[in-house]
Amino acid sequence: VEALFQVYLSLGGGGCKERRAEVSAGARGAAGSAAPCSVDFLLMTCRQPAVGDGRAKVYPLRRIEGDMQTHPLPGQPHPWFLKRIQDRDSSDWLNNEFFFRAFSQVMANAGHRVHGAVHDIFDFRWNQDFRQKTESEPTVRGGVMYNEPVGWKKFAVKVMGCFEGGNAWLRLDGRPGEWAVAYHGTNVDAMPSILTGGMRAGERQAYKDHTDKRTGEKIGEGIYCTPSIKTAAEFSPTLEVDGRRLQFVFQCRVRPEAIKRIHEEVGRESGAYWLINDAADIRPYGVL
Numbered sequence: 001v002e003a004l005f006q007v008y009l010s011l012g013g014g015g016c017k018e019r020r021a022e023v024s025a026g027a028r029g030a031a032g033s034a035a036p037c038s039v040d041f042l043l044m045t046c047r048q049p050a051v052g053d054g055r056a057k058v059y060p061l062r063r064i065e066g067d068m069q070t071h072p073l074p075g076q077p078h079p080w081f082l083k084r085i086q087d088r089d090s091s092d093w094l095n096n097e098f099f100f101r102a103f104s105q106v107m108a109n110a111g112h113r114v115h116g117a118v119h120d121i122f123d124f125r126w127n128q129d130f131r132q133k134t135e136s137e138p139t140v141r142g143g144v145m146y147n148e149p150v151g152w153k154k155f156a157v158k159v160m161g162c163f164e165g166g167n168a169w170l171r172l173d174g175r176p177g178e179w180a181v182a183y184h185g186t187n188v189d190a191m192p193s194i195l196t197g198g199m200r201a202g203e204r205q206a207y208k209d210h211t212d213k214r215t216g217e218k219i220g221e222g223i224y225c226t227p228s229i230k231t232a233a234e235f236s237p238t239l240e241v242d243g244r245r246l247q248f249v250f251q252c253r254v255r256p257e258a259i260k261r262i263h264e265e266v267g268r269e270s271g272a273y274w275l276i277n278d279a280a281d282i283r284p285y286g287v288l
Contacts, residue, residue: 005041005063043080044071077119093244094131096124099155102241103287106248112192119158121195126156128286141172142180142256145265149183149229154251154286157195163283169253170285179253182225182274184284185235188248191287199223199252199279207275213261220260222277225252229288231271251286258282 004021022036023046038047044061060080063071072078100122104114114121136148160167168177184199193200205221212219226232229249236247254274258281263272276282 001039004039044078045080077123077125081125092129094153096122096127096155098242102244102246103248105241106188106239106246107192110188110191112189114192121158122287123156123158123160126286128154128156130154140174142178142253143174144180144256144259145227146181147227147229149249149251149288152229152249152288154288157285157287159283159285169255169283179283180227180256180259182227182252182254182259182282183229183232183288184223184225184250184252184282185232185247186250187237188239191248191250194250194284199282199284201279207262207273210262213264217260219262219275220277222260222275223279223282225254225274225276225282226271227265227274228271231273234271247288249288250284251288252282252284254283255281 001021001023004018004023007018019040019042021039021041023039024036035049035051037049039045039061040047044063046059046061048057048059050056058080060078062069062078068074096118100118107114130149130152133148133150136150139146139148159170163169165177168175169179171178186194201222202224207219208221210219211217232249233247236249239246239248254276258276258278260275260277261272262275265272
């Protein structure tokens with residue numbers, strides 16, 4: 001495989017016919033003979049043929065030389081992941097390219113130029129599209145009711161592996177360490193600092209002297225958020241980019257034990273407010 005890869009590189013890479021090669025992988029087909037795998041050096045993948053009644057599988061490859069990864073370069077997204085994202089978004093006007101262009105334009109208009117590459121800020125592998133849903137499916141995150149952002153599309157922020165303690169806070173299965181979901185609407189001027197340095201308490205602390213609806217503890221000062229996407233959207237201005245009207249809202253995870261409930265979630269049609277005293281207990285992981 002290495003010799004074929006070097007031939008591919010010597011020819012300039014790209015879309016040349018030498019980008020693909022058949023190699024023996026030891027898999028056994030229906031007749032018992034070894035079935036070759038198809039390697040794509042451009043996408044850095046290995047396609048394992050179907051065995052029996054199963055389906056063919058595609059695995060991402062990485063080239064290691066000595067103790068160093070050379071292809072793809074460390075820190076760069078894998079070309080196979082990028083291809084899957086491109087295929088998924090190809091027919092959608094609200095695709096990754098439009099989103100980042102709109103995001104960058106809005107930031108520039110607010111006086112904040114986006115200097116980093118898109119994949120330094122976002123990880124589009126974890127995007128989720130809720131626009132086709134008509135209502136939120138009852139579910140729980142971190143032991144707290146989670147209301148899906150129906151009608152919105154989430155563009156995932158690059159957060160995997162960025163916090164001490166691993167990625168348990170992002171779990172979806174209710175196991176220990178999973179955090180609850182909240183939304184935070186804000187003016188675009190605040191978005192760059194939130195993405196680079198996390199959230200901070202604002203100057204207006206209207207409910208600091210109120211008490212938690214469940215525990216009776218004083219609310220105090222901190223960061224306001226809400227379990228309702230509709231409530232968060234009320235704090236996000238509507239902007240126009242390329243003839244499209246857009247709003248940006250942060251989807252966050254919050255440590256369940258850190259939630260101060262200014263209102264109860266159930267029975268408040270106008271939306272409940274939560275407050276998080278410590279900025280370390282709220283983490284934005286998506287831009288809606």
